[in-house]
Amino acid sequence: MATAIGPLVLGPFQFWTWLRVQHPLVHRTLGKIYMIGSFFGGLTALYLGLSIDLEGSKVPLFLLSCTWLFMTIAAWITIRNKNIAGHRLFAIRSYALAMVFVFLRLIGDIPQDKLFFFIKSPEIRDTTLEWLSWIIPLLTIELIYSWIPLLSNKKRQTRRA
Structure with a gap:
Protein backbone atom coordinates (compact mmCIF):
# COMPACT_ATOMS: atom_id res chain seq x y z
CA MET A 1 0.00 0.00 0.00
CA ALA A 2 2.81 2.42 0.89
CA THR A 3 4.35 2.15 -2.58
CA ALA A 4 0.98 2.95 -4.20
CA ILE A 5 0.37 6.17 -2.23
CA GLY A 6 2.26 8.32 -4.76
CA PRO A 7 0.25 7.14 -7.76
CA LEU A 8 -3.01 7.31 -5.80
CA VAL A 9 -2.41 10.93 -4.78
CA ARG A 20 -1.76 19.58 -18.33
CA VAL A 21 -2.40 22.57 -20.59
CA GLN A 22 -1.18 25.47 -18.43
CA HIS A 23 1.76 23.72 -16.74
CA PRO A 24 3.04 20.90 -18.96
CA LEU A 25 6.38 20.79 -17.12
CA VAL A 26 4.57 20.15 -13.81
CA HIS A 27 2.46 17.48 -15.55
CA ARG A 28 5.61 15.78 -16.86
CA THR A 29 7.37 15.94 -13.49
CA LEU A 30 4.35 14.56 -11.63
CA GLY A 31 4.04 11.92 -14.35
CA LYS A 32 7.60 10.77 -13.74
CA ILE A 33 6.95 10.55 -10.00
CA TYR A 34 3.69 8.69 -10.75
CA MET A 35 5.57 6.23 -12.98
CA ILE A 36 8.24 5.56 -10.34
CA GLY A 37 5.54 5.00 -7.70
CA SER A 38 3.58 2.72 -10.03
CA PHE A 39 6.74 0.82 -10.89
CA PHE A 40 7.51 0.20 -7.20
CA GLY A 41 3.84 -0.53 -6.48
CA GLY A 42 3.72 -3.04 -9.32
CA LEU A 43 6.95 -4.69 -8.20
CA THR A 44 5.66 -4.87 -4.63
CA ALA A 45 2.45 -6.50 -5.83
CA LEU A 46 4.56 -8.89 -7.94
CA TYR A 47 6.62 -9.82 -4.88
CA LEU A 48 3.45 -10.35 -2.84
CA GLY A 49 1.97 -12.46 -5.61
CA LEU A 50 5.01 -14.69 -5.59
CA SER A 51 5.47 -14.92 -1.82
CA ILE A 52 2.07 -14.56 -0.13
CA ASP A 53 0.88 -17.50 1.96
CA LEU A 54 -2.71 -17.23 0.76
CA GLU A 55 -3.00 -19.64 -2.17
CA GLY A 56 -6.04 -17.90 -3.64
CA SER A 57 -4.20 -14.55 -3.77
CA LYS A 58 -1.07 -15.65 -5.64
CA VAL A 59 -2.37 -15.66 -9.22
CA PRO A 60 -4.63 -12.57 -8.96
CA LEU A 61 -1.84 -10.51 -7.35
CA PHE A 62 0.71 -11.71 -9.89
CA LEU A 63 -1.54 -10.84 -12.82
CA LEU A 64 -2.55 -7.51 -11.26
CA SER A 65 1.09 -6.54 -10.90
CA CYS A 66 1.97 -7.56 -14.46
CA THR A 67 -1.03 -5.68 -15.84
CA TRP A 68 -0.31 -2.55 -13.78
CA LEU A 69 3.35 -2.56 -14.83
CA PHE A 70 2.36 -3.09 -18.48
CA MET A 71 -0.20 -0.24 -18.47
CA THR A 72 2.28 2.14 -16.85
CA ILE A 73 5.10 1.23 -19.24
CA ALA A 74 2.70 1.42 -22.20
CA ALA A 75 1.64 4.93 -21.10
CA TRP A 76 5.30 5.95 -21.06
CA ILE A 77 6.06 4.37 -24.46
CA THR A 78 3.02 5.95 -26.12
CA ILE A 79 3.88 9.46 -24.89
CA ARG A 80 7.49 8.99 -26.00
CA ASN A 81 6.04 8.16 -29.44
CA LYS A 82 3.90 11.34 -29.22
CA ASN A 83 0.70 9.28 -29.21
CA ILE A 84 -1.26 11.44 -26.77
CA ALA A 85 -4.57 9.58 -27.18
CA GLY A 86 -2.91 6.22 -26.52
CA HIS A 87 -0.97 7.68 -23.59
CA ARG A 88 -4.15 8.99 -22.01
CA LEU A 89 -5.91 5.63 -22.29
CA PHE A 90 -2.99 3.66 -20.88
CA ALA A 91 -2.54 6.21 -18.06
CA ILE A 92 -6.24 5.87 -17.16
CA ARG A 93 -5.90 2.09 -17.06
CA SER A 94 -2.75 2.35 -14.96
CA TYR A 95 -4.52 4.61 -12.48
CA ALA A 96 -7.50 2.25 -12.30
CA LEU A 97 -5.11 -0.55 -11.36
CA ALA A 98 -3.43 1.67 -8.75
CA MET A 99 -6.91 2.27 -7.30
CA VAL A 100 -7.33 -1.48 -6.74
CA PHE A 101 -5.99 -1.04 -3.22
CA VAL A 102 -8.74 1.47 -2.46
CA PHE A 103 -11.40 -0.64 -4.18
CA LEU A 104 -10.28 -3.76 -2.31
CA ARG A 105 -10.49 -1.86 0.96
CA LEU A 106 -14.02 -0.65 0.15
CA ILE A 107 -15.42 -4.02 -0.86
CA GLY A 108 -13.28 -5.78 1.73
CA ASP A 109 -15.19 -3.98 4.49
CA ILE A 110 -18.41 -5.68 3.39
CA PRO A 111 -18.77 -9.01 5.21
CA GLN A 112 -17.86 -11.61 2.61
CA ASP A 113 -20.57 -13.99 3.76
CA LYS A 114 -23.05 -11.23 2.81
CA LEU A 115 -21.30 -10.14 -0.38
CA PHE A 116 -20.73 -13.68 -1.65
CA PHE A 117 -23.62 -15.39 0.12
CA PHE A 118 -23.86 -17.92 -2.69
CA ILE A 119 -20.28 -19.18 -2.16
CA LYS A 120 -19.99 -21.55 0.80
CA SER A 121 -16.19 -21.89 1.04
CA PRO A 122 -14.38 -18.99 2.83
CA GLU A 123 -11.25 -19.70 0.75
CA ILE A 124 -13.18 -19.41 -2.52
CA ARG A 125 -14.81 -16.19 -1.25
CA ASP A 126 -11.35 -14.73 -0.54
CA THR A 127 -10.09 -15.76 -3.96
CA THR A 128 -13.16 -14.29 -5.65
CA LEU A 129 -12.63 -11.02 -3.81
CA GLU A 130 -8.99 -10.92 -4.93
CA TRP A 131 -9.95 -11.39 -8.58
CA LEU A 132 -12.85 -8.93 -8.49
CA SER A 133 -10.74 -6.25 -6.79
CA TRP A 134 -8.84 -5.58 -10.01
CA ILE A 135 -11.06 -7.06 -12.69
CA ILE A 136 -14.06 -4.82 -11.90
CA PRO A 137 -12.10 -1.51 -12.06
CA LEU A 138 -10.31 -2.54 -15.24
CA LEU A 139 -13.50 -3.74 -16.95
CA THR A 140 -15.26 -0.53 -15.91
CA ILE A 141 -12.55 1.53 -17.61
CA GLU A 142 -12.74 -0.66 -20.72
CA LEU A 143 -16.53 -0.28 -20.78
CA ILE A 144 -16.36 3.53 -20.52
CA TYR A 145 -13.40 4.23 -22.82
CA SER A 146 -13.43 1.36 -25.30
CA TRP A 147 -16.65 -0.59 -25.58
CA ILE A 148 -19.35 2.10 -25.28
CA PRO A 149 -17.61 4.46 -27.76
CA LEU A 150 -17.38 1.60 -30.26
CA LEU A 151 -21.09 0.87 -29.86
CA SER A 152 -22.07 4.50 -30.35
CA ASN A 153 -19.70 5.20 -33.23
CA LYS A 154 -21.89 6.16 -36.19
CA LYS A 155 -19.16 6.29 -38.77
CA ARG A 156 -19.77 3.95 -41.64
CA GLN A 157 -17.07 1.69 -42.80
CA THR A 158 -16.38 1.89 -46.51
CA ARG A 159 -15.41 -1.21 -48.39
CA ARG A 160 -12.74 -1.12 -50.98
CA ALA A 161 -13.75 -2.60 -54.29
Whole structure:
Protein backbone atom coordinates (compact mmCIF):
# COMPACT_ATOMS: atom_id res chain seq x y z
CA MET A 1 0.00 0.00 0.00
CA ALA A 2 2.81 2.42 0.89
CA THR A 3 4.35 2.15 -2.58
CA ALA A 4 0.98 2.95 -4.20
CA ILE A 5 0.37 6.17 -2.23
CA GLY A 6 2.26 8.32 -4.76
CA PRO A 7 0.25 7.14 -7.76
CA LEU A 8 -3.01 7.31 -5.80
CA VAL A 9 -2.41 10.93 -4.78
CA LEU A 10 -0.85 12.15 -8.04
CA GLY A 11 -3.25 10.44 -10.43
CA PRO A 12 -6.12 12.95 -10.17
CA PHE A 13 -3.74 15.86 -10.81
CA GLN A 14 -2.47 14.14 -13.94
CA PHE A 15 -6.00 14.02 -15.37
CA TRP A 16 -6.68 17.70 -14.61
CA THR A 17 -6.86 19.40 -18.02
CA TRP A 18 -5.91 22.84 -16.66
CA LEU A 19 -2.68 21.49 -15.17
CA ARG A 20 -1.76 19.58 -18.33
CA VAL A 21 -2.40 22.57 -20.59
CA GLN A 22 -1.18 25.47 -18.43
CA HIS A 23 1.76 23.72 -16.74
CA PRO A 24 3.04 20.90 -18.96
CA LEU A 25 6.38 20.79 -17.12
CA VAL A 26 4.57 20.15 -13.81
CA HIS A 27 2.46 17.48 -15.55
CA ARG A 28 5.61 15.78 -16.86
CA THR A 29 7.37 15.94 -13.49
CA LEU A 30 4.35 14.56 -11.63
CA GLY A 31 4.04 11.92 -14.35
CA LYS A 32 7.60 10.77 -13.74
CA ILE A 33 6.95 10.55 -10.00
CA TYR A 34 3.69 8.69 -10.75
CA MET A 35 5.57 6.23 -12.98
CA ILE A 36 8.24 5.56 -10.34
CA GLY A 37 5.54 5.00 -7.70
CA SER A 38 3.58 2.72 -10.03
CA PHE A 39 6.74 0.82 -10.89
CA PHE A 40 7.51 0.20 -7.20
CA GLY A 41 3.84 -0.53 -6.48
CA GLY A 42 3.72 -3.04 -9.32
CA LEU A 43 6.95 -4.69 -8.20
CA THR A 44 5.66 -4.87 -4.63
CA ALA A 45 2.45 -6.50 -5.83
CA LEU A 46 4.56 -8.89 -7.94
CA TYR A 47 6.62 -9.82 -4.88
CA LEU A 48 3.45 -10.35 -2.84
CA GLY A 49 1.97 -12.46 -5.61
CA LEU A 50 5.01 -14.69 -5.59
CA SER A 51 5.47 -14.92 -1.82
CA ILE A 52 2.07 -14.56 -0.13
CA ASP A 53 0.88 -17.50 1.96
CA LEU A 54 -2.71 -17.23 0.76
CA GLU A 55 -3.00 -19.64 -2.17
CA GLY A 56 -6.04 -17.90 -3.64
CA SER A 57 -4.20 -14.55 -3.77
CA LYS A 58 -1.07 -15.65 -5.64
CA VAL A 59 -2.37 -15.66 -9.22
CA PRO A 60 -4.63 -12.57 -8.96
CA LEU A 61 -1.84 -10.51 -7.35
CA PHE A 62 0.71 -11.71 -9.89
CA LEU A 63 -1.54 -10.84 -12.82
CA LEU A 64 -2.55 -7.51 -11.26
CA SER A 65 1.09 -6.54 -10.90
CA CYS A 66 1.97 -7.56 -14.46
CA THR A 67 -1.03 -5.68 -15.84
CA TRP A 68 -0.31 -2.55 -13.78
CA LEU A 69 3.35 -2.56 -14.83
CA PHE A 70 2.36 -3.09 -18.48
CA MET A 71 -0.20 -0.24 -18.47
CA THR A 72 2.28 2.14 -16.85
CA ILE A 73 5.10 1.23 -19.24
CA ALA A 74 2.70 1.42 -22.20
CA ALA A 75 1.64 4.93 -21.10
CA TRP A 76 5.30 5.95 -21.06
CA ILE A 77 6.06 4.37 -24.46
CA THR A 78 3.02 5.95 -26.12
CA ILE A 79 3.88 9.46 -24.89
CA ARG A 80 7.49 8.99 -26.00
CA ASN A 81 6.04 8.16 -29.44
CA LYS A 82 3.90 11.34 -29.22
CA ASN A 83 0.70 9.28 -29.21
CA ILE A 84 -1.26 11.44 -26.77
CA ALA A 85 -4.57 9.58 -27.18
CA GLY A 86 -2.91 6.22 -26.52
CA HIS A 87 -0.97 7.68 -23.59
CA ARG A 88 -4.15 8.99 -22.01
CA LEU A 89 -5.91 5.63 -22.29
CA PHE A 90 -2.99 3.66 -20.88
CA ALA A 91 -2.54 6.21 -18.06
CA ILE A 92 -6.24 5.87 -17.16
CA ARG A 93 -5.90 2.09 -17.06
CA SER A 94 -2.75 2.35 -14.96
CA TYR A 95 -4.52 4.61 -12.48
CA ALA A 96 -7.50 2.25 -12.30
CA LEU A 97 -5.11 -0.55 -11.36
CA ALA A 98 -3.43 1.67 -8.75
CA MET A 99 -6.91 2.27 -7.30
CA VAL A 100 -7.33 -1.48 -6.74
CA PHE A 101 -5.99 -1.04 -3.22
CA VAL A 102 -8.74 1.47 -2.46
CA PHE A 103 -11.40 -0.64 -4.18
CA LEU A 104 -10.28 -3.76 -2.31
CA ARG A 105 -10.49 -1.86 0.96
CA LEU A 106 -14.02 -0.65 0.15
CA ILE A 107 -15.42 -4.02 -0.86
CA GLY A 108 -13.28 -5.78 1.73
CA ASP A 109 -15.19 -3.98 4.49
CA ILE A 110 -18.41 -5.68 3.39
CA PRO A 111 -18.77 -9.01 5.21
CA GLN A 112 -17.86 -11.61 2.61
CA ASP A 113 -20.57 -13.99 3.76
CA LYS A 114 -23.05 -11.23 2.81
CA LEU A 115 -21.30 -10.14 -0.38
CA PHE A 116 -20.73 -13.68 -1.65
CA PHE A 117 -23.62 -15.39 0.12
CA PHE A 118 -23.86 -17.92 -2.69
CA ILE A 119 -20.28 -19.18 -2.16
CA LYS A 120 -19.99 -21.55 0.80
CA SER A 121 -16.19 -21.89 1.04
CA PRO A 122 -14.38 -18.99 2.83
CA GLU A 123 -11.25 -19.70 0.75
CA ILE A 124 -13.18 -19.41 -2.52
CA ARG A 125 -14.81 -16.19 -1.25
CA ASP A 126 -11.35 -14.73 -0.54
CA THR A 127 -10.09 -15.76 -3.96
CA THR A 128 -13.16 -14.29 -5.65
CA LEU A 129 -12.63 -11.02 -3.81
CA GLU A 130 -8.99 -10.92 -4.93
CA TRP A 131 -9.95 -11.39 -8.58
CA LEU A 132 -12.85 -8.93 -8.49
CA SER A 133 -10.74 -6.25 -6.79
CA TRP A 134 -8.84 -5.58 -10.01
CA ILE A 135 -11.06 -7.06 -12.69
CA ILE A 136 -14.06 -4.82 -11.90
CA PRO A 137 -12.10 -1.51 -12.06
CA LEU A 138 -10.31 -2.54 -15.24
CA LEU A 139 -13.50 -3.74 -16.95
CA THR A 140 -15.26 -0.53 -15.91
CA ILE A 141 -12.55 1.53 -17.61
CA GLU A 142 -12.74 -0.66 -20.72
CA LEU A 143 -16.53 -0.28 -20.78
CA ILE A 144 -16.36 3.53 -20.52
CA TYR A 145 -13.40 4.23 -22.82
CA SER A 146 -13.43 1.36 -25.30
CA TRP A 147 -16.65 -0.59 -25.58
CA ILE A 148 -19.35 2.10 -25.28
CA PRO A 149 -17.61 4.46 -27.76
CA LEU A 150 -17.38 1.60 -30.26
CA LEU A 151 -21.09 0.87 -29.86
CA SER A 152 -22.07 4.50 -30.35
CA ASN A 153 -19.70 5.20 -33.23
CA LYS A 154 -21.89 6.16 -36.19
CA LYS A 155 -19.16 6.29 -38.77
CA ARG A 156 -19.77 3.95 -41.64
CA GLN A 157 -17.07 1.69 -42.80
CA THR A 158 -16.38 1.89 -46.51
CA ARG A 159 -15.41 -1.21 -48.39
CA ARG A 160 -12.74 -1.12 -50.98
CA ALA A 161 -13.75 -2.60 -54.29
